Amino acid sequence: MAAPALVALAHGSRDPRSAATIKALVSEVKTMRPDLRIETAFLDLSKPSFDTVVDRLVKAGFDEIVVVPLLLTEAFHAKVDVPEAIAAATARHQGLKICATRVLGMETAFLEVLDVRLREALKDNRVRELDALVLAAAGSSDPLANQAVARLARTWGTRHKLPVTAAFASAAPPAAGEAVRAFRAEGRRHIAVASFFLAPGFLPDRVAELADEAGAVAVSEPLGAHPEVARVILARYAVGAVELVPV
Structure with a gap:
């Protein structure tokens, strides 16, 4: 049985530097866990969209997905946009389980x-x-x-x-x-x-x-593609993957 896929879900931006940085960060995550299926997705303004990535994973045979919101605060995007995107995706795919983790947040x-x-x-x-x-x-x-x-x-x-x-x-x-x-x-x-x-x-x-x-x-420049940020993403994934295990 394959481990759940990890979708690193960012907000997205019209600035191409933003998507490039997010993808570089996710590449750091992939380097640390080459055994996992890891995808980058965006809520808006950048590609690929969350729907596109979910459809791709379902087509590849995944029925469990852990979404790690690449957000630094528990604000509107985390409380509204992410749950709405997940609800829409699960409604489209019968039997698909998606767990959203906590945002990256204010990690020490x-x-x-x-x-x-x-x-x-x-x-x-x-x-x-x-x-x-x-x-x-x-x-x-x-x-x-x-x-x-x-x-x-x-x-x-x-x-x-x-x-x-x-x-x-x-x-x-x-x-x-x-x-x-x-x-x-x-x-x-x-x-x-x-x-x-x-x-x-x-x-x-x-x-x-x-x-x-x-x-x-x-x-200073933003946090960017740093290994410490990548490790927090994987820590969030680990908790989310456990939550998908049937009790």
Whole structure:
């Protein structure tokens, strides 16, 4: 009996860099588990679509699928878009079992990746001193999702013994530029911004633009195709595969 297929389900973007990064991340996952059938799918804007991938897996003989949402917060996409896509897929294929795992979320392991990306940005900008940090995320109309980002920011700041502020690219204040200016108003001059996004796109670009305008000394790239992120995807899959086992 074959193990359930793993579908890494991302939101999708009009920016081709986003899909390319997601596919590179999933390639990392495939390298770690070559025994699994692993597919990349997107909810919108990028290809292949979730429906296309599910149809392909069913045609290949899979009747169990574990969907790992490549999302960093439990917001609208996780609570509405993913369940609706799964419900539509199971309605089309009689006998198909699909389990959606938790989103990638605010894993402490991601702090390691943030540090790697920030060190790269600091090196590129020849920055040797920091006196404040900003953790910039997408932002959500769901206050609980924003609070989760703020908690991660505090943990990250404690780790580096630096003051830190969470900032958001949309839906909630402060914006990255506002956060940088607030620190500068306190007399801090060496402020770096970390991009808590999975892949490049409009929102991370906007964060970088606003942070640069406000005087940030460095802005990191998104998490991207890093082995730590790949390991979290596989950890989510492992839990989902167990949930598919009949009791």
